Amino acid sequence: MVQIITDSTCDLPHKRLEEIGVICVPLTVHFGEETFIDGENLTAEEFYQHLRTNPEIPTTAQPTPHSFEKAFQGALDKGDDILCILIGSKLSGTVQSANIAKATIGSDRIWIVDTNQVCSSLGLLVEIAAKWAKEGATAEELFEEISELSCRARIYAAIETLKYIRKGGRLSGAAAVVGTMLNLHPILTVENGLVINSAKAKGKKKMITMMKELAMTHGVDENYPIMFCHGAAEENLTVLKDCFAEDYDISNSLDGFIGPVVGTYSGPGTVAIGFIIKK
Structure with a gap:
């Protein structure tokens, strides 16, 4: 086997x-002097509670x-x-x-x-x-x-709040303030092994539709399921699934929960999709 x-x-x-x-x-995830093992002594739900209330940057x-x-x-x-x-x-x-x-x-x-x-x-x-x-x-x-x-796998992740990207040093304070004022949501992907910003959407509705538009530009190989993930964002996840269901059969889709490691950088409210690109 x-x-x-x-x-x-x-x-x-x-x-x-x-x-x-x-x-x-x-x-592992570290909040100051506290060390947690992802999924063992820290669940994803507990992590987001820590993230919202703990001033320490994990x-x-x-x-x-x-x-x-x-x-x-x-x-x-x-x-x-x-x-x-x-x-x-x-x-x-x-x-x-x-x-x-x-x-x-x-x-x-x-x-x-x-x-x-x-x-x-x-x-x-x-x-x-x-x-x-x-x-x-x-x-x-x-x-x-x-x-x-x-090589054909693709991820798109939409960030609801810029707060945690800023706290982690991946965005300047000024840029985060401006982005928040303009209601902008970055949509991230992975290219050549690195996380990059592929688009910005104004408003949550556009954030969801743009994720599908980006996927459609590649072509989703429906011989494989689509995987949907969220980080303490069930409402966003439901809207995302409904949006994809308009154009794709998601009856065999897979579900995941964005855990402490990825959630450290993306924060709560994030939704993500994973799919295989057509040849």
Whole structure:
């Protein structure tokens, strides 16, 4: 069998990870002197409560090589091969930690995919890999297929409030004030492994419709599901799904919750989509 391993930036709920048989190696979040393990002693809901009330700017950290070594060895001891699907290496040192663990163990039964993705696009790849693994694909086959699919995966995330991007130093205070006054919402994507601002929408209604317009410019491959994620933004998520349902069959869509690591930078109110681009 093939054991799929990922990290907590895939933003798939723990219950869902258990259902599809995926092991998650968590990142950590720091509020001042307090350290939390993503999804273990800090749920996404608890995180957003902390974020709204704690004056400290949270920081995040990659898993240690030991964390991956423990996960890898447990799967190998069961006789499984391993496909490890991780956040892009330009966004986090998580891939580096996994490669160190692989080298320490010295096994050729561990395959590591640097997806250049995060959040909904990463979660979508994990879901696809888990399905194919259950259908009998080998680790090598999965590595090749998911590596290719990673190049066609796309994420768009709409930011409701500029407050947390400003607090994290990714936007000047003046720009945040102006953006808030103008009711502007940046729509972010990942290109060449880096998060970039692809558009700005004025007002929440336009924010939602623009996400669909951006997806449609690429062409959504409906052979794969669309993954929808939100960060404490159920109302925005409902509107987003309704908008996509006008043009796409979303009956097989997947759901995720933007967790503490991604939420540190995006803040509450964020909605995201992940999809595969047509060839």
